[in-house]
Amino acid sequence: MIVDDQSEVIAFLDQPGSFGPDTSEVQRLDTHGAAIFLAGDYAYKMKRAVYFEYMDFSTLDRRQDCCQAEVRLNARTAPDIYLDVVAVTRQADGNLALAGTGESVEWLVRMRRFAQSDILDKVALRGEFDETLALKVADMACDFFATSKIYLDADASDSIPDIVAETARLLPDGIGSIYTQAEVNELCDRQHATTQALLAPLKQRRREGFVRHCHGDFHLRNICLYKGEPTLFDAIEFNDRLAISDVLYDLSFLLMDLLHRDLREPTNLILNRYLEHTGDYDGILLLRLYLSVRGGIRAFTAIPAALNQSDAEVADRISRDAKNYLALACDFLKSAAPQLVAIGGLSGSGKSTQAKKLAPKLGAAPGAIILRSDVVRKSLMGVATSSTLDAGGYSAEVTAQVYQFLRTKAAMLLTAGHSVIVDAVHARAEERQMIEAVAARSGVPFKGLWLAPPGDVMEARLETRHNDASDATVEILHQQQSYDLGEMTWTELPSAEDRDETAGAISKVIDQVFD
Numbered sequence: 001m002i003v004d005d006q007s008e009v010i011a012f013l014d015q016p017g018s019f020g021p022d023t024s025e026v027q028r029l030d031t032h033g034a035a036i037f038l039a040g041d042y043a044y045k046m047k048r049a050v051y052f053e054y055m056d057f058s059t060l061d062r063r064q065d066c067c068q069a070e071v072r073l074n075a076r077t078a079p080d081i082y083l084d085v086v087a088v089t090r091q092a093d094g095n096l097a098l099a100g101t102g103e104s105v106e107w108l109v110r111m112r113r114f115a116q117s118d119i120l121d122k123v124a125l126r127g128e129f130d131e132t133l134a135l136k137v138a139d140m141a142c143d144f145f146a147t148s149k150i151y152l153d154a155d156a157s158d159s160i161p162d163i164v165a166e167t168a169r170l171l172p173d174g175i176g177s178i179y180t181q182a183e184v185n186e187l188c189d190r191q192h193a194t195t196q197a198l199l200a201p202l203k204q205r206r207r208e209g210f211v212r213h214c215h216g217d218f219h220l221r222n223i224c225l226y227k228g229e230p231t232l233f234d235a236i237e238f239n240d241r242l243a244i245s246d247v248l249y250d251l252s253f254l255l256m257d258l259l260h261r262d263l264r265e266p267t268n269l270i271l272n273r274y275l276e277h278t279g280d281y282d283g284i285l286l287l288r289l290y291l292s293v294r295g296g297i298r299a300f301t302a303i304p305a306a307l308n309q310s311d312a313e314v315a316d317r318i319s320r321d322a323k324n325y326l327a328l329a330c331d332f333l334k335s336a337a338p339q340l341v342a343i344g345g346l347s348g349s350g351k352s353t354q355a356k357k358l359a360p361k362l363g364a365a366p367g368a369i370i371l372r373s374d375v376v377r378k379s380l381m382g383v384a385t386s387s388t389l390d391a392g393g394y395s396a397e398v399t400a401q402v403y404q405f406l407r408t409k410a411a412m413l414l415t416a417g418h419s420v421i422v423d424a425v426h427a428r429a430e431e432r433q434m435i436e437a438v439a440a441r442s443g444v445p446f447k448g449l450w451l452a453p454p455g456d457v458m459e460a461r462l463e464t465r466h467n468d469a470s471d472a473t474v475e476i477l478h479q480q481q482s483y484d485l486g487e488m489t490w491t492e493l494p495s496a497e498d499r500d501e502t503a504g505a506i507s508k509v510i511d512q513v514f515d
Contacts, residue, residue: 363419
């Protein structure tokens with residue numbers, strides 16, 4: 001609720017002359033927590049004098065503290081955007097001034113402006129959220145998480161049960177105006193039951209160092225293309241309980257936002273890239289809950305945004321979005337029917353390319369988790385995926401460990417309700433039989449695919465491959481071509497030189513098996 005009158009300051013900041021003689025126009029962007037004034041090369045963000053259970057800007061001192069925290073926290077990801085904190089002052093003549101010498105009556109965060117068209121929600125609306133951008137966003141996120149402060153103290157870290165309880169307290173405020181009682185009850189009941197079932201792995205995340213001071217509001221509208229690179233901004237500064245969290249929970253806001261917009265392909269790309277960087281496959285046990293909780297937060301924060309909106313058309317749009325978030329949050333916690341696909345083939349056959357194309361289409365949102373042997377091998381050897389292993393990294397003993405890891409993690413992920421694609425050569429019949437057995441023990445449908453393009457196609461791919469986790473060379477391919485593959489019971493695909501053609505053939509096979 002609004003606790004103080006800021007109308008005089010807003011009227012002052014709406015005037016171009018308040019920002020100096022070179023400013024000819026001011027644009028204002030309003031949210032339920034802030035008013036942002038776009039003037040010249042800068043943006044000035046004023047925190048609204050409001051109090052909500054999760055956000056307190058009720059006093060001038062509190063707003064000053066939060067402005068300073070905002071600049072400090074966002075310097076982690078956007079130091080060129082967040083500049084400083086400036087005051088609106090009351091001069092001796094009673095007039096207001098920006099950064100004057102009188103008494104401070106309001107505080108503003110000063111930022112460098114960027115084009116609104118470069119915010120990623122706008123990029124997504126234009127259909128420009130492509131694979132390259134998705135992978136850049138994932139890399140940016142992983143770099144941020146890797147350097148974020150770790151919190152091992154449970155009392156200092158975010159508590160999912162508390163947020164679930166908070167959601168249950170706040171969602172009823174929208175009953176009647178936005179939601180029905182039944183809709184609210186269904187989400188709250190599902191979230192509570194799932195949270196109680198996952199208390200042990202939630203606590204384990206803290207012990208393993210995954211709880212860190214994250215962003216807290218990591219979605220498309222808080223990422224921009226700044227100097228051509230995805231840049232995260234507007235981190236939560238007003239509530240550490242929302243910002244200190246599991247890194248996967250932080251990333252889940254972005255994943256949920258993309259799924260809300262039906263952008264399943266970039267969602268899957270970002271998730272699997274995160275897993276490649278971190279090896280955090282155990283965290284996937286919590287992913288569906290995290291996605292649901294993020295959707296629930298969107299649903300309850302939309303309530304004041306809709307109810308306090310004077311424009312009826314805008315209020316109606318916010319309400320429709322809120323209902324969609326609530327439905328999505330419920331869907332994440334509904335029973336899933338996972339599937340296991342194994343893609344085999346010699347080096348250069350196109351396994352990883354086809355796994356990446358198939359993954360968004362397989363199973364419930366956000367699609368299949370890819371377990372790639374090349375990535376797992378580097379992780380088990382303790383080196384970066386870009387590093388090249390010596391012969392010892394490809395010994396029979398290490399290879400056996402890699403395949404055992406693939407099978408173990410596949411079984412765990414299937415049990416958690418996620419579809420899985422295992423991307424590995426699978427040149428030996430016993431390797432193929434053992435991954436099939438994982439599906440049988442897990443009680444899920446299985447399909448094995450064997451990609452077999454012409455040798456010259458595979459050689460050409462290996463010769464042009466770069467920046468890839470695989471160390472395979474043409475010489476290694478020639479060694480593999482001498483293997484006795486044994487009885488091939490998997491569906492053999494010629495894997496045409498045109499990878500889209502191969503992807504289409506795979507989709508037809510998968511549809512026939514799993515539909």
